[in-house]
Amino acid sequence: MKVAVFLQQMQSYREREIKGISPFWLLIHLLCCIVSTVLGFRFSRLLFFLFFSTSPLLSPHHLSTITTTTTTTTITTITTTFSALASTNSTTSSLPHSTALNTTTTPTITAFSQPVTTHPVVGRHGIRVRPWPHPDPVEVMRAHQIIRQVQLEQRKMFSPTKNPRPIVIVTPTYSRATQALHLTALAQTLRLVPYRVTWVVIEAGGVTDGTASILARSRVPFMHIGFDESMPDSLEARRFVEAKMRVHALRLISGQKREGIVVFADESNIHDLKLFDEAQKVKSIGAIRLSFLTDPRNPYQENNLQAIPPVQGPVCNSEGQVSGWHTLDASNDGFNPQTMDWTGFVLDLKWLSEKDLDKIDENLNGLLGDNGSGIEPLGNCGEKVLVWWIRAETQPNTKFPSGWAIENGIPSKSETNSTAKRR
Amino acid sequence: MDKAIWVLLLFFCYFLIGNLSAQDIEHSERAERISGSAGDVLEDNPVGRLKVYVYNLPSKYNTKRVKKDPRCLTHMFAAEVFMHRFLLKSPVRTRNPEEADWFFVPVYTTCDLTPNGLPLPFKSPRMMRSAIKLVASKWHYWNRTEGADHFFVTPHDFGACFHYQEEKAIDRGILPLLQRATLVQTFGQRNHVCLKEGSITIPPFAPPQKIWAHIIPPDTPRSIFVYFRGLFYDVGNDPEGGYYARGARASVWENFKDNPLFDISTEHPATYYEDMQRSVFCLCPLGWAPWSPRLVEAVVFGCIPVIIADDIVLPFADAIPWEEIGVFVAEEDVPRLDTILTSIPTEVILRKQRLLANPTMKQAMLFPQPANPGDAFHQILNGLARKLPHDRSVYLKAGQKALNWTAGPVGDLKPW
Numbered sequence: 148m149k150v151a152v153f154l155q156q157m158q159s160y161r162e163r164e165i166k167g168i169s170p171f172w173l174l175i176h177l178l179c180c181i182v183s184t185v186l187g188f189r190f191s192r193l194l195f196f197l198f199f200s201t202s203p204l205l206s207p208h209h210l211s212t213i214t215t216t217t218t219t220t221t222i223t224t225i226t227t228t229f230s231a232l233a234s235t236n237s238t239t240s241s242l243p244h245s246t247a248l249n250t251t252t253t254p255t256i257t258a259f260s261q262p263v264t265t266h267p268v269v270g271r272h273g274i275r276v277r278p279w280p281h282p283d284p285v286e287v288m289r290a291h292q293i294i295r296q297v298q299l300e301q302r303k304m305f306s307p308t309k310n311p312r313p314i315v316i317v318t319p320t321y322s323r324a325t326q327a328l329h330l331t332a333l334a335q336t337l338r339l340v341p342y343r344v345t346w347v348v349i350e351a352g353g354v355t356d357g358t359a360s361i362l363a364r365s366r367v368p369f370m371h372i373g374f375d376e377s378m379p380d381s382l383e384a385r386r387f388v389e390a391k392m393r394v395h396a397l398r399l400i401s402g403q404k405r406e407g408i409v410v411f412a413d414e415s416n417i418h419d420l421k422l423f424d425e426a427q428k429v430k431s432i433g434a435i436r437l438s439f440l441t442d443p444r445n446p447y448q449e450n451n452l453q454a455i456p457p458v459q460g461p462v463c464n465s466e467g468q469v470s471g472w473h474t475l476d477a478s479n480d481g482f483n484p485q486t487m488d489w490t491g492f493v494l495d496l497k498w499l500s501e502k503d504l505d506k507i508d509e510n511l512n513g514l515l516g517d518n519g520s521g522i523e524p525l526g527n528c529g530e531k532v533l534v535w536w537i538r539a540e541t542q543p544n545t546k547f548p549s550g551w552a553i554e555n556g557i558p559s560k561s562e563t564n565s566t567a568k569r570r
Numbered sequence: 571m572d573k574a575i576w577v578l579l580l581f582f583c584y585f586l587i588g589n590l591s592a593q594d595i596e597h598s599e600r601a602e603r604i605s606g607s608a609g610d611v612l613e614d615n616p617v618g619r620l621k622v623y624v625y626n627l628p629s630k631y632n633t634k635r636v637k638k639d640p641r642c643l644t645h646m647f648a649a650e651v652f653m654h655r656f657l658l659k660s661p662v663r664t665r666n667p668e669e670a671d672w673f674f675v676p677v678y679t680t681c682d683l684t685p686n687g688l689p690l691p692f693k694s695p696r697m698m699r700s701a702i703k704l705v706a707s708k709w710h711y712w713n714r715t716e717g718a719d720h721f722f723v724t725p726h727d728f729g730a731c732f733h734y735q736e737e738k739a740i741d742r743g744i745l746p747l748l749q750r751a752t753l754v755q756t757f758g759q760r761n762h763v764c765l766k767e768g769s770i771t772i773p774p775f776a777p778p779q780k781i782w783a784h785i786i787p788p789d790t791p792r793s794i795f796v797y798f799r800g801l802f803y804d805v806g807n808d809p810e811g812g813y814y815a816r817g818a819r820a821s822v823w824e825n826f827k828d829n830p831l832f833d834i835s836t837e838h839p840a841t842y843y844e845d846m847q848r849s850v851f852c853l854c855p856l857g858w859a860p861w862s863p864r865l866v867e868a869v870v871f872g873c874i875p876v877i878i879a880d881d882i883v884l885p886f887a888d889a890i891p892w893e894e895i896g897v898f899v900a901e902e903d904v905p906r907l908d909t910i911l912t913s914i915p916t917e918v919i920l921r922k923q924r925l926l927a928n929p930t931m932k933q934a935m936l937f938p939q940p941a942n943p944g945d946a947f948h949q950i951l952n953g954l955a956r957k958l959p960h961d962r963s964v965y966l967k968a969g970q971k972a973l974n975w976t977a978g979p980v981g982d983l984k985p986w
Contacts, residue, residue, distance in 0.1 A: 267901070
């Protein structure tokens, strides 16, 4: 193949009118061929172009062929300059000067019969790589800002309301071993809520420093209220006191006549962020689906191999109106305010401020009414569980470390009792 | 008393209109109206504006080819088949050729597929020639204008040049017999032999059912900055690189393979459509031909298309203002692609997304069966309607000949 081209070029050189050049160029060409075979690409044409870029002998079509030499990524810088030069040349000229020169080209290069305007040339092009093909940190930050703006816009477009109302979260708590664990987790959840949040934390037994420090670290706007009664030990009694604490908080909140939504978030529950989106839809009082995970060996589901978790939430008919209730006590599936858990309900502040708070007792009676009429079903009629009730508590008398200081390294097994200091 | 009734009626009307416009305002905040250089024409209804006569060619030109290879219905050149089927059932169709404004010749030239599913264009010129000969001999409408009021769908890589390699396609040029006809094709590049003036550029076929089956909730936050899946080097046909995509795709890979903002690879993930819906920008670089179905997918999924193809002519360019919707990057600027994309102001990006969210935009890119108003079929008819009425020069005088029936490579003149 190369021999054939060589012979062809020898012929064309003979046809040229300028004499005396041929042997010299033959030699050069031979040298270039050898170098090409060593290097692996068409070296001769590059040199030709380098030496004769301003020569009138070379037709513009010859120049355009140079742009399409094969390149690898290592020499792309050379190719780009050539292509820039060649493109400027090709725009100014039209047809080749002498037909004899046409035969020096090999058939794989450009079709020059098209009108030469600034349009992409067919054939092989260089692969342009910039000298430092790595991300620029300023641009990465800018891209992240763009993504954030796009996501904000998306949220604005698809949020259920155009004017989201601020949310007031009511959380009863008391100082104990697992308090830091629960409160921190809830704080992290609340930081992700895309609306304005005020976190009202009522502490049984009065305000304590431990709770205050956890809240201060949370970076959520909070209101820390003390409640005089201390938390009893038994579970039943605890629920009772929690309810009283919530009512106390409601009294304080509803005194301020503002727009807002009240969400009851217990510290040990897991909340889906959609809960807060759904809460924006509430006009008076809304119910969401609440559930908790049970032991598969639960006696309630003796017949099922796979335990269906007990659920509290509304059941709707085909028109989307409430037609029944699930309650957490699976054996008694009717509407009974005494078995309902507070955390399954969401209130509107304006509606709350019109209610008589003295009538609300710990069993949600004053809020829910007798048969649950007027309660709005939220979350696509309670289709998805938005709150999981996790009562992960330790024994009431568990000792808890409210802070560790390890001064002399992690203690080995033998030293555990003595070196670790507890504050 | 009468005056009071009129006043009441007026108030009632104001009330109604007030309600309606409030809804419109809400809808328009999410999407913006699109109007291109031809005006606000995406929602035009072509029915009543033109009449199309569909020639009844023997089935060896159309239906038999599909029966032989049903893959012709799902590949990206399937527009020719579906356009024929749409026109047969459309109200613009007329069975009286004397009153027709446009004549459609249904010949499926891209239905000769290799075992891999790629169309072989080698027999297409002969097939087209044979179809035109039949039309010219059996009806007199072709000879009346030498094809100037006929239109053909030629969705192959380089349109009516009938070749997949650009150099060979340029050498062949557009089939001489189609010199006066209107071509409806996917290929579009300015100052190129294979794009005739007056052609209508259409999007490549993308199966609408498959697309709609993968829609995710639109409030899923877009977290990928730039997304691309496809080849960067075509190792089979261009092992040295630099030929495929004029080196642009290889340049994208070499510059941005280490960039965390660019989610680019050659994989074929099952979540391709879902990932596009989670991206802000989708790259649509040229391949062997400048057009690609990625543009259609990007538009439907709301991802801003980044078009890297010099001088490309995009589908329905007079109806859709592509500069306002997509980002155009010259092939020589590819190494600076990250700088270009991150320096676009946020308001511009949000506006482009609003334009893309317009449902008429998404409909205009698809070929659904059965046809929906505003889809690509209707945009083609709108384009044809905008070319009416025909110029006087279209009708040839008796004895006047404009086409050269023996032009072209010798191989094309053989019968099919």
